[in-house]
Amino acid sequence: MHPITTLHYLVLSVALLAIGTIGVLTRRNIVIILMSIELILNAVNINLIAFSRHFNNVNGQVFAIFVITVAVAEAAVGLGILIALFRNKETVQADEIEILKW
Amino acid sequence: MLDTVFFYFFALLTLGGAVLTITRRNAIHSAVSLIVSLIGVAGLFLLQRAEFLFAVQIVLYVGGIMVLFLFVIMLVNLDDAARVAQFNKQWWLALACVVAVGGELAYFVSRGSDAFRLGEATAAAPDKAGNVERIADVLFSQYLLPFEVASVLLLAAVVGSVLMAKRKV
Numbered sequence: 001m002h003p004i005t006t007l008h009y010l011v012l013s014v015a016l017l018a019i020g021t022i023g024v025l026t027r028r029n030i031v032i033i034l035m036s037i038e039l040i041l042n043a044v045n046i047n048l049i050a051f052s053r054h055f056n057n058v059n060g061q062v063f064a065i066f067v068i069t070v071a072v073a074e075a076a077v078g079l080g081i082l083i084a085l086f087r088n089k090e091t092v093q094a095d096e097i098e099i100l101k102w
Numbered sequence: 103m104l105d106t107v108f109f110y111f112f113a114l115l116t117l118g119g120a121v122l123t124i125t126r127r128n129a130i131h132s133a134v135s136l137i138v139s140l141i142g143v144a145g146l147f148l149l150q151r152a153e154f155l156f157a158v159q160i161v162l163y164v165g166g167i168m169v170l171f172l173f174v175i176m177l178v179n180l181d182d183a184a185r186v187a188q189f190n191k192q193w194w195l196a197l198a199c200v201v202a203v204g205g206e207l208a209y210f211v212s213r214g215s216d217a218f219r220l221g222e223a224t225a226a227a228p229d230k231a232g233n234v235e236r237i238a239d240v241l242f243s244q245y246l247l248p249f250e251v252a253s254v255l256l257l258a259a260v261v262g263s264v265l266m267a268k269r270k271v
């Protein structure tokens with residue numbers, strides 16, 4: 001077995017990003033769309049940490065902390081919006097919310 | 103050797119959990135699969151010597167965000183949502199776009215690996231300070247202003263989410 005390089009982490013990150021994007025684009029349930037966004041942000045973090053290790057520079061880890069902060073804020077506000085939406089429309093399917101659709 | 107085994111183990115956890123997250127019909131099963139995936143990512147952080155982020159990932163994601171998700175799943179009635187079609191009508195178009203973009207990214211990463219010398223990592227300098235100390239040094243000197251702005255962002259998020267979830271404003 002050959003040793004694990006930075007390239008392995010990059011390929012894993014691309015795969016996780018692709019899975020998350022498929023989830024955002026194809027699922028109808030808004031809760032699962034929000035979970036897929038978390039997957040995408042985690043793919044970004046893997047990338048940042050891999051390059052932080054590659055260049056032996058801690059700035060990448062600091063940036064990952066900011067990404068996690070934004071992810072927390074996004075999840076809290078997104079779930080708050082979801083609760084408000086469910087109270088008004090009684091649905092969690094993304095394609096049934098179509099007031100603004102022409 | 104042990105590194106390789108653990109990398110493939112955590113990669114399997116991450117990708118397997120992610121695939122289950124976006125394919126399950128029941129949202130609670132999705133949330134539990136997402137927890138597995140996030141723990142896999144935390145293990146990858148540990149393999150990359152990012153011990154502080156490993157702890158943050160477990161405490162914040164698995165302990166914080168996922169509990170929030172499970173609470174919301176139980177607040178919102180998802181029984182009807184589990185019975186209807188789970189994927190929208192444009193799923194084939196979305197899949198084609200993602201395959202195209204993913205193929206492009208994989209192609210450029212493989213072609214660019216020579217330019218970046220992605221194979222070998224730079225020789226790690228013997229650092230006397232631990233991971234947490236090094237992060238704190240950079241975070242509280244070079245990135246002090248973004249750090250303070252992040253606290254304002256979190257305050258806005260707290261107020262916003264409470265306002266959204268309130269019945270009467």
